[in-house]
Amino acid sequence: MTDKKTDKTKRAPRATGTNRYVPEFSDACIHSAVSDKECHFLMLFERLISAMTDIDNIDIEHIENLLIEICSMFRLSKAVTRVYKNQQEEQEGAGETLCCFDTGKEGNEILTLRTVTSVMSRTTITTYMAPEEEPLTEEERSKVELVMRTVLSFVSRNRMRDIVYELAYYDEAGYPNLRNWREYLDDVVKNKRTANKLAFRYNLRHFSLINDEFGRSAGDVIMLDHYNKLKEIIGEDGMLARLGGDNFLGMCSVDKTKIVIDYLTETEAKAPKGMVVNISTNAGFFRIPSDHEVRADEIMGSIINAYRIAQTGGMDNIVFYDEEFLEKKEKSMRVQQYFPEAFERNEFIPFYQPKVNVVNGSLVGAEALCRWFHAGKIIPPAEFIPVLEQTSEICRLDFHMLECVCRDMKRWSDEGRKLIRISINFSRKHIYNAYLPETIAEIVDRYDLPHELIEIEFTESTSEVEFSDLKRMATELSNMGFSISIDDFGIGYSSLNLIKDIPWDTLKIDKSFLPDGYSKDNDMSNIMFRHVVSMTNQLGMECITEGVETIEHVNTLRSNGCDIAQGYYFDRPLPVADFEDRIAKGKYEIESQSEI
Ligand code: C2E
Numbered sequence: 300m301t302d303k304k305t306d307k308t309k310r311a312p313r314a315t316g317t318n319r320y321v322p323e324f325s326d327a328c329i330h331s332a333v334s335d336k337e338c339h340f341l342m343l344f345e346r347l348i349s350a351m352t353d354i355d356n357i358d359i360e361h362i363e364n365l366l367i368e369i370c371s372m373f374r375l376s377k378a379v380t381r382v383y384k385n386q387q388e389e390q391e392g393a394g395e396t397l398c399c400f401d402t403g404k405e406g407n408e409i410l411t412l413r414t415v416t417s418v419m420s421r422t423t424i425t426t427y428m429a430p431e432e433e434p435l436t437e438e439e440r441s442k443v444e445l446v447m448r449t450v451l452s453f454v455s456r457n458r459m460r461d462i463v464y465e466l467a468y469y470d471e472a473g474y475p476n477l478r479n480w481r482e483y484l485d486d487v488v489k490n491k492r493t494a495n496k497l498a499f500r501y502n503l504r505h506f507s508l509i510n511d512e513f514g515r516s517a518g519d520v521i522m523l524d525h526y527n528k529l530k531e532i533i534g535e536d537g538m539l540a541r542l543g544g545d546n547f548l549g550m551c552s553v554d555k556t557k558i559v560i561d562y563l564t565e566t567e568a569k570a571p572k573g574m575v576v577n578i579s580t581n582a583g584f585f586r587i588p589s590d591h592e593v594r595a596d597e598i599m600g601s602i603i604n605a606y607r608i609a610q611t612g613g614m615d616n617i618v619f620y621d622e623e624f625l626e627k628k629e630k631s632m633r634v635q636q637y638f639p640e641a642f643e644r645n646e647f648i649p650f651y652q653p654k655v656n657v658v659n660g661s662l663v664g665a666e667a668l669c670r671w672f673h674a675g676k677i678i679p680p681a682e683f684i685p686v687l688e689q690t691s692e693i694c695r696l697d698f699h700m701l702e703c704v705c706r707d708m709k710r711w712s713d714e715g716r717k718l719i720r721i722s723i724n725f726s727r728k729h730i731y732n733a734y735l736p737e738t739i740a741e742i743v744d745r746y747d748l749p750h751e752l753i754e755i756e757f758t759e760s761t762s763e764v765e766f767s768d769l770k771r772m773a774t775e776l777s778n779m780g781f782s783i784s785i786d787d788f789g790i791g792y793s794s795l796n797l798i799k800d801i802p803w804d805t806l807k808i809d810k811s812f813l814p815d816g817y818s819k820d821n822d823m824s825n826i827m828f829r830h831v832v833s834m835t836n837q838l839g840m841e842c843i844t845e846g847v848e849t850i851e852h853v854n855t856l857r858s859n860g861c862d863i864a865q866g867y868y869f870d871r872p873l874p875v876a877d878f879e880d881r882i883a884k885g886k887y888e889i890e891s892q893s894e895i
């Protein structure tokens with residue numbers, strides 16, 4: 300008889316029956332006139348009960364030997380136990396079969412007993428006897444029944460223990476759960492096995508989209524495939540548990556770092572019907588130091604901290620909790636701390652980067668980009684925008700930038716300068732603000748500026764939920780006469796629906812999408828660029844390419860029909876006074892294509 304939970308236990312000391320409950324059948328042999336056979340049975344049965352009730356020292360081999368002896372006494376050919384986790388398993392006959400005794404001889408069923416436990420598991424035991432054997436007497440039959448009832452309750456009790464264990468340590472889908480993880484982590488820490496270990500916490504990105512597209516049960520299959528592959532990579536010397544939903548916790552040896560990171564960055568998982576989906580994750584990692592002891596809560600704190608940044612901090616989906624992380628965190632705390640005061644002191648001002656028509660060199664517009672003047676230094680947006688995006692402070696900043704731009708434009712208008720369209724970046728954080736269009740209109744109207752001279756740049760949305768909000772907001776702004784543009788097209792979560800379903804005026808192709816200007820016409824980057832430009836033109840949208848740094852870039856735009864460029868080739872983002880000079884000039888000299 301094999302048993303998942305008990306077969307690892309050591310051989311128990313033989314029961315002596317003196318200090319535990321043991322029915323004293325064998326005493327009867329001494330005091331009364333019972334046959335030797337009867338006496339032998341009572342002795343075996345007494346030992347069987349004793350072995351089965353000694354919960355902490357279950358000795359399966361000993362129990363098996365006793366059963367073999369008892370079954371042989373009663374001329375049985377076989378005794379089979381079947382265990383079902385629930386009613387459905389029993390109906391389908393899909394349970395687990397344990398053989399208590401088997402002579403290999405065919406036999407007729409002579410007795411079946413069945414029990415249902417409080418957690419709805421079912422156990423049956425069936426005994427068989429070969430036809431040529433002398434049938435059981437009434438008395439023998441009642442003894443067999445007594446023995447089999449004892450075995451039945453023993454098996455079902457043990458199975459119930461397994462089920463309770465499973466319920467406590469595995470979730471409803473069969474993944475090891477948080478309790479399982481905690482015990483593993485505590486054990487690793489307690490036994491000083493943390494050296495050279497890597498701990499991590501991750502979340503599957505856009506998994507709700509996968510569920511929506513393939514259906515929930517296919518989503519389950521995909522998730523399990525993803526889990527199983529990673530579990531195999533981690534191997535025996537590690538752990539992978541599910542925190543709930545599409546969130547996981549893991550630990551493995553540090554020599555697996557690269558392969559685990561590669562896997563979590565992006566990998567394929569099998570979907571039903573032979574399909575394959577790409578899965579990427581947001582993950583926080585912590586390499587547990589070997590030179591000093593680390594507590595379990597420190598390990599958890601580190602991976603959760605790193606994970607939070609991976610989830611909210613811009614483009615980095617994989618974040619390590621290390622020196623660099625702590626430095627960044629320190630910087631980010633300083634930004635959060637200084638921001639309110641700096642904001643009041645007007646330290647945030649717009650620089651203007653010109654947008655130029657590459658066909659005739661005329662200045663057609665500009666993008667306002669925020670600069671922070673702090674303690675005599677200029678802090679670039681990369682150092683504070685992602686931090687402010689973690690809170691809603693970015694929204695205050697964007698409205699402030701719009702206000703600054705409107706103030707500048709109003710002054711230009713009063714000074715009789717030509718007004719050109721200026722774009723302002725609006726963070727995705729605004730998406731949840733239902734009053735955004737009204738607030739923008741209120742600011743622009745206060746300066747009495749035509750709406751079409753203000754362009755709002757939005758980056759691509761990251762999820763379906765954001766998409767519907769983005770659509771509502773962009774459409775409202777467009778109806779109010781503002782220009783709206785998709786920023787950074789080509790990176791992130793690109794979707795053609797995003798272009799089709801929203802009335803964009805402009806599509807801004809990200810610099811990473813711009814071919815270097817030297818590659819051949821049939822090079823992949825050229826083909827993709829050409830098609831995006833042509834699609835934009837055919838949809839009647841204006842097309843701008845960012846990051847135009849060289850004349851080769853300019854010519855790539857010209858030969859592919861993208862008329863407008865923004866980039867260092869013309870100008871970097873400029874302080875307002877310099878930009879005013881450019882407005883006055885209104886034109887750039889560009890080498891004509893034939894001169895090259
Ligand atoms: P973005 O909206 O994609 O802005 C373009 C970025 O590309 C700017 O970086 C610009 O200086 C840079 N750039 C322009 N031409 C070239 C070029 O030829 N080569 C290269 N390598 N880079 C070029 P910047 O000013 O550092 O801004 C970075 C990002 O910060 C912006 O990216 C935008 O996402 C964000 N940002 C800046 N100002 C604001 C703001 O007021 N509000 C919000 N929400 N985000 C802002």
Ligand code: CA
Binds near residue numbers: 666724756786
């Ligand atoms: Ca932009």
Ligand code: CA
Binds near residue numbers: 786787807809845
């Ligand atoms: Ca951009």
